[in-house]
Amino acid sequence: MGEKKVYLAVILVQVIYTGMFLLSKAAFNVGMNNFVFVFYRQAAATLFLAPLSLFFEWKNAPPLSFVTLVKIFLLSLCGITLSLDVYGIALVNTSATLAAATTNCLPVITFFFALLLRMEVLKMRTSAGVAKIVGIVVCLGGAATLAFFKGPPFRQLCHHHLFVFGPTPHPEPHAHLTWIKGCFLMLMSNTFWALWLVLQAGVIKSYPSKLLLTTLQCFFSSIQSFVIAIGLVRDPRDWILGWNIRLGAVLYCGIMVTGITFYIQAWVIEKKGPVFLAMSTPLNLMFTMLCSAILLCEIITTGSVVGGLLLVLGLYCVLWGKNKEKTHLLHIHKLESSDLKQIVPPLTTKEQLPV
DSSP: OHHHHHHHHHHHHHHHHHHHHHHHHHHHHTTOOHHHHHHHHHHHHHHHHHHHHHHHHTTTOOOOOHHHHHHHHHHIIIIIIIHHHHHHHHHHHSOHHHHHHHGGGHHHHHHHHHHHTTSSOOOTTSHHHHHHHHHHHHHHHHHHHHHHOOOSBOOOOOSSOSSOSSSOSOOSSOOHHHHHHHHHHHHHHHHHHHHHHHHHHHHHHHOOOHHHHHHHHHHHHHHHHHHHHHHHOOOGGGGOOOSSHHHHHHHIIIIIIIIIHHHHHHHHHHHHOHHHHHTTHHHHHHHHHHHHHHHSOOOOBHHHHHHHHHHHHHHHHHHHHHHHHHHHHHHHHHHHHHHHHHHSOOOOTTOOOOO
16 A cells, blocks of 8 residues: 555646646636736745644754855855746746656656766766766757757647636747747756756755745745735736636645655655656656647647657656666665675674683
8 A cells, every 4th residue: 555655646746736737727718917926936846835834844944054054055146036937937838748747758858957066976887877977968968859840739628718708828839939039947946946956956065844845935035025026027917826826826836846745756766766756757748738729829840749759758767777877786786785794703791802
């Protein structure tokens, strides 16, 4: 039963992320400003996480130095505020399917940054090293396919948009340059997020209270995104939520994605490791592609499918290489341990060390 729970948890994580892509796109389709959306989303996440972090971790939290506080502020700016703002602009110009597809680049981009910062090692003459290089190249090919090749569209699966009455808000096929700009902005958003994942490792060592750390980042991100939104959005009507899809998208992304998914992912990583979680990412693409075609009336093109498959293939190449490398290191460690035992046999109860 324990194994089933882990698999169900992984599926639930990808379903939650699918809902994030769909609801965000739906909110933008009905006219919500993406900068205002990011502020409301992070404010909702802060209000949700603050009581939990104070209740569970406040008493045992380590002291927070000024230097660590500045690092957390900069992490929030890079990995959350800028990443989500750029992601919002990209989603307005592209589709939920593309957003889900480019998520498969995240582990590959993270590995690339870790390699530059010498947190990862790449051995070119091993099968693991070759697999990693092939994965990076295939991911680049998938990103280029998504940006520059559309191909013939598949048959539309819906005729009535779920969130808007009247004509579907999805325009005639996107202007080619707008679509390309959206693709590169989506990759830029994932690049910010990958950099955040790599740099966060050092901050966690100095401040290991993960829940409080997440709450502080959400709080700082709320302030940062508010400053950006208030500087770029001057129409007061853009700030009105109301009882509609806008409010639903804000609450869902703030509570479900930032709050609940954090715990589920941490639990899955503890049980099965980060590679197992990363290997489930393609489920998100499949769910989003199907749901966006049915619920949002998005047009799925051959280029989107081919590019998405290349990204998934690149992801699995990198993950296979990392897993192969890890297995090899464990094997070497076991051999060294066994050799040491043969050289220095364990002492029995009757044996004594010489004086």
